[in-house]
Amino acid sequence: MAQPTMKMVAERAGVSTALVSLVMRGAPNVSDHRRARVLAAADELGYRPNVLARNLASRRTNTIGVVLNDFHNPFFAEVADNIQAAADRIGYRLLYGNGKHSVDGEAEAVETFLQFRVDGIILVGSMDAASMEQAAKSAAVVVVGRSEHGQRVDTANTDDRVGANLAIDHLVALGHRRIAHVDGGDGAGASDRAGGYRDAMHRHGLGGHILIAAGDYTEEGGQAAAVQLLAASPRPTAVFASNDLSAIGTLDAFTTAGLRVPDDVSLVGFDNTAMTAMSYVSLTTVNQPTDELGQAAVDLLIRRLDAETAPAEHFVGSPILVVRTSTAPPPAEAT
Amino acid sequence: MAQPTMKMVAERAGVSTALVSLVMRGAPNVSDHRRARVLAAADELGYRPNVLARNLASRRTNTIGVVLNDFHNPFFAEVADNIQAAADRIGYRLLYGNGKHSVDGEAEAVETFLQFRVDGIILVGSMDAASMEQAAKSAAVVVVGRSEHGQRVDTANTDDRVGANLAIDHLVALGHRRIAHVDGGDGAGASDRAGGYRDAMHRHGLGGHILIAAGDYTEEGGQAAAVQLLAASPRPTAVFASNDLSAIGTLDAFTTAGLRVPDDVSLVGFDNTAMTAMSYVSLTTVNQPTDELGQAAVDLLIRRLDAETAPAEHFVGSPILVVRTSTAPPPAEAT
DNA sequence: CTGAAAGCGCTAACAC
């Protein structure tokens, strides 16, 4: 499908391609008369600038590549929408890559963006710290949701340790002692949440009750972890899941096993995704400021674009505990 | 961040850029000796082909743009993953665009891909038939999830009318007569699902009980629609929601209002997204063959790439009713 | 099997 070129537009308007170029980019120093002629010619031809050629010549793409670790995670979708809003405000174009919930998928997506020579890359929920450091050698990179980083990688994330502490404090205040954790494996922020869980347990003198089941930020992972937890004796009276998806899987396994939440066991999630507000879920969870994260990610990236060597900056947002009805005091019989 | 170029690789390897080009593309007619030298030089320099330049010269991008109507809809995420799998199998690169759940957002995403001169575009859940027809003038386009189409637009979708009929037949068989529908506005396939609902109601002699509340394929839309339905007198004993997201919103509103599902009111969704299988949701819903849709979308697009003028083709997958526990006979008092 | 040369469509100085 042959597309009209700038040259064709120039001929039709009876001007040079340079002038067309100026008009297309909205340059100020063009006579109204010719501007109109060019615009008319472009319109008649259905001309559409070839971004590839434009960028080859100008060495900028005006495009940011956003790699989403997992399209299925509603939290990432929410972050994506907030990044999009921030980018829209400053006229930056966004292209997305599918991390396929794997380090390999993420690396592939990054490589694609690098080959497309995007101006910068935002990694949402990156699972692999090494590859992002690698990517940062060839482009501006900012990571959302993970605090580990290298020299040149800016980050925007919620204070996961504090978030985890909020969750555990809440459960302890309700009277729980046997509080287990479904972790998030190598998911973004997972190690901080697990670390926060451990710290809080120790702080409350509950170090002996630390119990962690392996999850992976997915519903299936949460289900599997919950099944393990169900087998523990004595059974935990509360579970802090590393994210909402895990919490939802955990809730499913508990319900299937005939346990009532919160009567038999309390449950706390992380992310405050839309689903958790539904009345039949009503999950107590930790809210992340996705609007701030999205805005910060774009801000950091733009700043780095013209300050390549500046030291890495880190935005840290504040978590808030959202108490719903999945948490209650432990059952009386559980000493 | 200056990147190494093919020229630099050529110099370092002591060959011409043409030879480097051949090696990078894995051409067969290159001596092992030189191939090794080139590869080594490229590796030492950390050379990465510039896709922009490559595509400018070769007029192909080996890239497909996928526009997702809504990042929040898990059904679209599932379709995206299946498209990705199909594309991975044939070595095609995928870039995603965010339709922002709006016709404008969708149009913007399409325009971006057109400017990037991608080989083809797959629209997932497109809300606007006109703009996709427009896009088809400049690129190969296939639409997933919507049966309306134009001359040159291939489509891949589930038979939504049949799916709707499956849902209604199931409810009627259980004894329901006052069956309402939460529609999907201008969402992909929504009009077919609503049409199927109407047809089925008439077929069962229930034309007088047709009742449709406006939704938009989101949880919020489902909640609002359910609130309306709650006010109807007599109240419907069953609701067929146009998709799972709407059904989840509907379920929330019902639960909040103190109604039990399925005891007081039955509920059926559409899409069979992961969430619906959770035990505390356990939604009866209509499954769509996402693997077939993803594969078909890619197949159709590839085929069109070298058969521009061939008549449009349409893949239609079969829906299957998945019966869970959100449906039951109507309460006895409801005559 | 390898190199030279001519672009792909556009931007960016630099003249006029």
Place this chain on the structure above:
DNA sequence: GTGTTAGCGCTTTCAG
């Protein structure tokens, strides 16, 4: 204000 002239980095005939 507007045109000319070089490329941007790569592919692609076409010779040899």
